[in-house]
Amino acid sequence: MCGVLRASDAGKKAVLMGWVNRRRDHGHLLFIxxxxxxxxxxxxxxxxxxxxxxxxxxxLRNEYVxxxxxxxxxxxxxxxxxxxxxxxxxxxxxxLRILNESKLPPFLPGDTALTHEExxxxxxxxxxxxxxxxxxxxxxxxxxxxxxxxxxxxxFFEIETPFMTRSTPEGxxxxxxxxxxxxxxxxxxxxxxxxxxxxxxxxxxxKYFQIVRCFRDEDLRADRQPEFTQIDLEMSYPQxxxxxxxxxxxxxxxxxxxxxEINPPFPRMDYDEAIxxxxxxxxxxxxxxxxxxxxxxxxxxxxxxxxNPNLPVIAIRIPKVGDLSRKERDDIKPMFHSKxxxxxxxxxxxxxxxxxxxxxxxxxxxxxxxxxxxxxVAGAAQASCGExxxxxxxxxxxxxxxxxxxxxxxxxRLALAQKYAERHQCFQKGxxxxxxxxNFPMFEWDEAEQQWMAAHHPFTSPHEQDMKLxxxxxxxxxxxxxxxxxxxxxxxxxxxxxTELGSGSIRIHRRDVQSRIFRALGMNEEEAKARFxxxxxxxxxxxxxxxxxxxxxxxxVMILAGAxxxxxxxxxPKTARAVDLMVDAPTPVSEKQLKELGIxxxxxxxx
RNA sequence: GGGGACGUAGUUCAGUUGGUUAGAACGCUGCCCUGUCACGGCAGAGGCCGCGGGUUCGAGUCCCGUCGUCCCCGCCA
Numbered sequence: 001m002c003g004v005l006r007a008s009d010a011g012k013k014a015v016l017m018g019w020v021n022r023r024r025d026h027g028h029l030l031f032i033x034x035x036x037x038x039x040x041x042x043x044x045x046x047x048x049x050x051x052x053x054x055x056x057x058x059x060l061r062n063e064y065v066x067x068x069x070x071x072x073x074x075x076x077x078x079x080x081x082x083x084x085x086x087x088x089x090x091x092x093x094x095x096l097r098i099l100n101e102s103k104l105p106p107f108l109p110g111d112t113a114l115t116h117e118e119x120x121x122x123x124x125x126x127x128x129x130x131x132x133x134x135x136x137x138x139x140x141x142x143x144x145x146x147x148x149x150x151x152x153x154x155x156f157f158e159i160e161t162p163f164m165t166r167s168t169p170e171g172x173x174x175x176x177x178x179x180x181x182x183x184x185x186x187x188x189x190x191x192x193x194x195x196x197x198x199x200x201x202x203x204x205x206x207k208y209f210q211i212v213r214c215f216r217d218e219d220l221r222a223d224r225q226p227e228f229t230q231i232d233l234e235m236s237y238p239q240x241x242x243x244x245x246x247x248x249x250x251x252x253x254x255x256x257x258x259x260x261e262i263n264p265p266f267p268r269m270d271y272d273e274a275i276x277x278x279x280x281x282x283x284x285x286x287x288x289x290x291x292x293x294x295x296x297x298x299x300x301x302x303x304x305x306x307x308n309p310n311l312p313v314i315a316i317r318i319p320k321v322g323d324l325s326r327k328e329r330d331d332i333k334p335m336f337h338s339k340x341x342x343x344x345x346x347x348x349x350x351x352x353x354x355x356x357x358x359x360x361x362x363x364x365x366x367x368x369x370x371x372x373x374x375x376x377v378a379g380a381a382q383a384s385c386g387e388x389x390x391x392x393x394x395x396x397x398x399x400x401x402x403x404x405x406x407x408x409x410x411x412x413r414l415a416l417a418q419k420y421a422e423r424h425q426c427f428q429k430g431x432x433x434x435x436x437x438x439n440f441p442m443f444e445w446d447e448a449e450q451q452w453m454a455a456h457h458p459f460t461s462p463h464e465q466d467m468k469l470x471x472x473x474x475x476x477x478x479x480x481x482x483x484x485x486x487x488x489x490x491x492x493x494x495x496x497x498x499t500e501l502g503s504g505s506i507r508i509h510r511r512d513v514q515s516r517i518f519r520a521l522g523m524n525e526e527e528a529k530a531r532f533x534x535x536x537x538x539x540x541x542x543x544x545x546x547x548x549x550x551x552x553x554x555x556x557v558m559i560l561a562g563a564x565x566x567x568x569x570x571x572x573p574k575t576a577r578a579v580d581l582m583v584d585a586p587t588p589v590s591e592k593q594l595k596e597l598g599i600x601x602x603x604x605x606x607x
Numbered sequence: 608g609g610g611g612a613c614g615u616a617g618u619u620c621a622g623u624u625g626g627u628u629a630g631a632a633c634g635c636u637g638c639c640c641u642g643u644c645a646c647g648g649c650a651g652a653g654g655c656c657g658c659g660g661g662u663u664c665g666a667g668u669c670c671c672g673u674c675g676u677c678c679c680c681g682c683c684a
Contacts, residue, residue, distance in 0.1 A: 022644075029641040042644065062634085079642055087644085104635065106617055112645065113619045113633080118676050171684030191684090218683045219608095337680090444684095457684050521684095565677095576677065 003039015007088040010074040016041060016091055017067045017099070019129065020060050021110045030057050034068065034091075035109070037134050042081075042090040043068050049092065056096050063102035063109075063126075069095040117567070121581040124572060136561045136569045139258050143557055144211055146257035147231055150250040156207040156233065161196035163189055163213070168531055171457070173217035175226070183598030189215035192550060195535045197234040198459065198507055201546035202538050206236035211553060220576050222565040223499070223555060227574075231502070234548030240492055243504060243549055244436060247494055255432065258560045266434035266494070272397045274437050279314075279410020281440070284498030285433035286426045287417050288366075290409060291315045293376070296361035302381075305345065311379030311401055314409040317366050321373035321420045332375060335415045341401060342408035345376040373416065377409035414498065427497075429562050435495045442466070442487040443520070451477050451522055452484045456491045458517055460505040461547075463488045467513075474520045484520060494551065501556060504549025511539045 002018045021035035030045040045057040060066065070091040081087035106122075107115040109129035114120075120127040127133060148158065167174045167188035174188035190196075192214050200208045210232045217226060231250070235243065248264030255262045267285075274281055277289035294313040302309045332346035345351060352359035368374060379401060398406065421427045442462050443452040452473075454460070462470050469483040476482035490506035508514045514536065518528040529536060557569040567573040574580050594601060 024643050024646050025640085026643065026646075027640040029643080031643055031646085033644070040644095044642085046641070048641080076642080079644090081644055084644080104617065108618085108634075110645085111618070111633080115618060116614090116676075118614095119618080121676090172682085216683060219681085221683090222678070224683070454684055460684095575675090577675085579675095581676090 001038045002034045002036040002041045003086060005041050005072055005086050005089050005091070007074060009072045010089060012072045013069070014072050014091060015067060015069045016043065018065070019102075019109075020062055020064045020066060023060060023062065025058070028054070030054060032057065032060060032066075032068075033110075034066070035129075037138075039085060039131075041086045042084075043070065043093050044073075044090050045093045045096070050094065053093055053096050056098070057093065060098070061102065061104075063105055064098060065100040065102070067097040067099055068093050118575075118581065121567075121573070121575065124582045128571060133568070136557065136563065137571060139561055140553070140557045140569055142257040143254045143560065144553065146253040147250045148211065150253040151207075151209045151233065151246070154207070154246060154249070156209045156235075157205055158210055159200060159205060159208050160210065161190070161193040161200075161212070165190050165196075166534075168195075170531070175215045175217050178597040178599055180596050191216050192230065193232055194457065194459065195532070197232060197548060198546065199535070199538050201234055201236050202541065202543045206544070206546075207233075208235070208548075209233035217578075220574065220578060222567075223558070225554065225566050225570060225573055226578050228566070228570075229553040230550040231553050232548070232550045234546060236544040236546045238506065238545070238547045240438065240490060240506060240547070243506075243547055244492070244494075247502065247549060247551070251434070251494075254556065255560070260430055260432065260560070262432050262434065264434075266436050268436040268438055271437055271440045275398050275403065275406050275410075279406040279408070279413065280498075281437055282493065282495040282498055282500045283435060283437075284414065284417070285435055286431060286497060287413070287424070288317050288319065290406070290413070291317070291366050293362045293365055296365055297358055298355075301355055301358050305351075305378075306381040307343070308341075308379035308381050308401075311405055313376060313378040314405060315362055315366055316373075316375045316377065316409055316413045316416065317368055318373040318375075318413075318416050318420055319369065319424050319426065320371050321423045322371045324373065332412075332416070335419070336377075336412050337408065338404070339408045339411075340404040341380050342405045343378055343380045344408075344412065345378070348374040348376065351376070373420065375412065375416065377405055377412065379405055431497075432559075433497055437493045437495055438491075439463075439488045440491040440493075441485070442470075442489040442491075443484045445480055445485070450480075452482060452520065454517075454521055456489055456503070456505055458521055459507045459514070461490045461508045461513070462517070463490060470516060470520065474516055477520060477522045490547070492549070494549070496556075496559060499555055499559065500552075502549050502551030504547065506545070506547035509539070509543040509545045511536065511543075514539060 002016050005014065016034050018034045018036035021033040021040055024031040028047040032043040032045070033040045034043050045054045047054045068091060070093040072089050073092045075088055075090055105126050106119055107126065109126060109131075128137070152158070164177055164187040167176065167186060172191050174191065177187040177189065179185045179187060193210065193212055197208055197210075212230055212232050213227055214230050215227050218224070220226065233246065235246070244265070248266060252262055252264055269283070271281055274283050277283065279290065283289070291314070292312045293315045297307070297313060301307070307313060329347045329349070333344060336344040336346070338344075348359065363374065366372070366374065417424070417426070441455050442460065444455040446453045466487045469487050473482040473484035473487065476484065492504055493500050494502045508517060515525065515528070518525075523531075554566045554569055558566055561569055563569055572580060572582065579585065588601075
């Protein structure tokens with residue numbers, strides 16, 4: 001245990017085993033920093049004490065694996081190293097065994113500059129020796145263990161569900177596994193154990209959880225891997241509150257395990273409110289929300305700036321950015337991506353010069369301090385007001401035109417917050433702002449398909465009060481004005497600092513409601529049976545009300561570790577092209593294997 | 608599928624307007640050094656400038672293609 005020796009161990013005999021982290025050769029005096037996962041301790045080899053051992057130590061090189069027997073010695077006051085936890089002591093070597101030599105690694109775990117990620121991934125076993133990676137993986141273990149312990153104590157059973165299961169094409173693409181026994185047929189790796197955990201509720205395991213791998217064959221991002229780990233749970237007879245309580249409980253335990261105290265319950269916010277205040281369904285609460293400053297603008301302002309008077313005028317405020325140069329102000333405009341009819345007024349100074357009174361009113365309403373950055377986003381006066389606008393408004397609180405402004409402003413808010421993070425200082429490590437976002441819409445309008453789609457998944461229960469709207473809307477799948485637009489789902493997301501940590505819902509437990517939802521999604525009874533027959537059948541046999549949630553473990557650990565990418569908290573991750581650079585997967589397989597599976601591969605041109 | 612950034616020594620990087628023999632630091636090898644801890648000193652080795660083609664008297668540098676890594680959009684019920 002190279003990192004655990006302290007002053008209190010002085011005088012003891014010790015055997016340390018580990019890697020040579022660094023070597024400092026002073027001729028007759030040789031220092032080796034010996035490293036294992038607990039840390040580093042200095043070992044001293046001295047010709048005065050034992051010339052033979054010292055000579056053997058001369059041959060040591062970086063990353064050799066050695067065992068050293070010696071005596072723990074308190075260092076002289078002037079040789080104490082306050083920068084390392086074991087810096088008050090050192091091991092005086094009496095015996096050295098070289099357990100294994102090492103080739104010169106492409107990079108050293110103790111290097112200060114970080115090597116290009118491609119090299120790190122190819123030699124991941126060396127990269128994982130770095131103390132940051134050791135810490136991240138340890139954090140991951142502690143978090144997972146805390147969650148297991150907490151949920152077990154709450155009466156949850158951890159139950160495994162199959163990895164080789166049935167493809168139910170909808171949503172993400174499946175990873176497929178060909179069957180040899182039945183050529184031409186395929187298993188699918190689960191995108192989530194959704195239907196299995198619901199069936200476990202039907203089976204009477206009324207509190208289930210699983211820390212489980214999920215698979216989605218979609219393009220990767222810094223926060224998206226093709227295989228990832230979810231904390232999946234489901235319980236019978238819950239209200240949303242009871243699920244939230246469980247999640248808040250295990251998150252408190254998990255964060256405590258990583259050394260952070262958080263204080264549930266978390267605040268809650270309607271989906272519509274999140275859109276209106278933050279322009280996004282996963283608000284980052286560390287920065288101020290929008291303010292609608294339409295009322296601060298005089299009629300002539302609206303006229304001259306070509307602003308649509310019937311739509312909100314959003315003021316984005318980023319605190320303490322300080323004065324921006326002309327160029328910095330000009331740089332804001334390209335960061336703005338209009339989602340349709342939204343315009344940005346990035347130069348508040350110019351507005352202040354032209355309309356002093358208006359600017360003052362806006363600043364006052366925002367309660368803006370000295371140096372706060374203010375950017376306005378409004379609807380363009382001549383923007384084509386969707387002819388459906390008025391009708392939409394009757395169903396939903398936020399119209400599509402308003403949504404365009406809110407989401408455009410929301411994206412700009414995040415981009416500005418990121419860009420000026422060092423100035424506003426609102427992104428401090430250890431500042432965790434959780435939020436429950438609730439009452440999502442049940443359906444989303446798909447412009448391409450010209451129909452309503454499930455916003456969450458088709459097993460999500462609608463609000464009891466909205467069942468009537470559902471009944472009315474069920475035959476109006478292709479009508480953008482359908483009452484379906486106003487149906488709210490008993491769905492909820494847990495959000496942390498602008499990241500969606502998890503998503504869940506109260507499920508449908510009644511077969512008739514489930515059928516109606518499938519019908520509302522344009523699936524007739526036969527189609528529904530073909531895809532989910534086993535599940536629909538199960539619903540017929542006394543299904544208790546149930547609900548649950550799934551949280552991304554990787555994302556949680558990433559935030560706890562202060563990492564920028566999931567790859568920093570996954571031991572063996574994949575690159576943007578879904579390749580494992582260390583084992584070099586995926587690969588072609590032999591003709592023999594393919595033949596057994598009854599698979600013929602169309603070779604890409606050029607091979 | 609689309610947009611952007613990058614690719615030079617084992618590693619991190621520099622390389623001017625296209626111009627002689629492509630540099631630095633760390634690491635590596637050898638020698639020296641008894642209190643360093645990112646030890647120090649001296650000497651040395653180490654390069655298909657990602658790959659292929661083109662322009663040019665001349666290409667690390669310009670152009671086209673290609674491969675790889677990263678970031679973003681689409682996508683992720």
